[in-house]
Amino acid sequence: MSELERYYRVLELEPGATLEEVNQAYKDLVFVWHPDRIPLDNLRLQQKAQDKLKAINEARDKLRSFKAKYQVSQTSSPSQPKKSDSPTQQPPKKSSDLSGKDYSRANLSNKDLSGRNLSYSNLNGANLSDTFMHKVNLRGADLSEANLFRANLLLADLREANLRNANLIGADLSGADLRGADFTGARIRSGDRLLVKLIGANLSGAIMPDGTIHA
Template sequence: MSELERYYRILELEPGATIEEVNQAYKDLVFVWHPDRIPQDNVRLQQKAQEKIKAINEARDKLRSLKVKHQSPTYSQPYSPPYAQSYSPPYSPPPPQPKQPAQTNYQTAQKNPDLSGQDFSRANLSNKDLSGRNLSFANLSGANLSDTFMHKVNLRGANLSEANLFRANLLLADMREANLRSANLIGADLSGADLRGADLTGARIRSGDRLLVKLIGANLAGAIMPDGAIHS
């Protein structure tokens, strides 16, 4: 078995899977094997989880770098910027586009994990990895955070009103005093999250009588529930 085939097998993918499939497989497996989900007193499983996470990270990084390399254009002429390839010479740059601070801010988050107070209103952050980021008091109103990985994220005091958190992973997130009014929380995992004082008025958490949000071990003391009642 080649190294490439081994990486695909680690991520439980078929050879030739797309970058989107690689990213999704990575998030699914990290969610399953994250050491924080394993009892601390189970040394054998903790060690196995650490080894799994290490292999998953390596496979994801290798496959992503390989696909980016293969997608990079090659030039027989002197180098010109990649975005010029759709133009016939002489090259004329496209007109400047208005800045989109939310997207730019997310890109810089790879180097700077402190995004407190940033404006991500209406931003498309679906499938992003925001785990461990400091988004306290950030404006995420109306943002698309579906399938976003936000393990141990700091969302204290953040504005998440009308945000789409469908299937978002908010395991152990700090969401004290967060504004979650009318947010879509269907399928979200809030296990172990700190929701003290959060406002969930009108948030979607049920389908009929069925609760569709994971709240195992979540702290809801003083939180305003979707029906307006204050959790004791």
């Protein structure tokens, strides 16, 4: 089995699946294997879920990279005929600089913003539920009152970000840089249960929902 075939198998897909199918499979598997869905006292399943998520993330990133390179090679090839049927609009490239843009109240649910530069952008009240923002740069961004329900913010840069009154239930902020971020009034719990994943996150100097400053 080739490495590429292995990545498809991790996502439970047949080789050659479309990028849309890859993204959908990723969403489904993240939902199934999210550690928040597993009792905290079941250490074996917690570890299994974390290993699964690591493999799922790697498979999706590798397949996205492969398909991006394939599209570039197809576009640059002079012998490749242009397709005139059912054109699809491609999202901005990962290197796109979207810093300072105004997306207040925008519906960005289920979008793929992984790796984008959205530093100091206005996302006040935006709907970012189930949005994929792996390694996104949101430094200094205004995310106040934004809906980040089940958003994937793995390894995101959220330094000095404004997350006042944001809904973070089910969000994954593992490995994120949250230094100086303002979480005042943000929703992160249901009763006494923490419903935000913060494994490995840097919270130094962050203002917590109750107004205290994290040491």
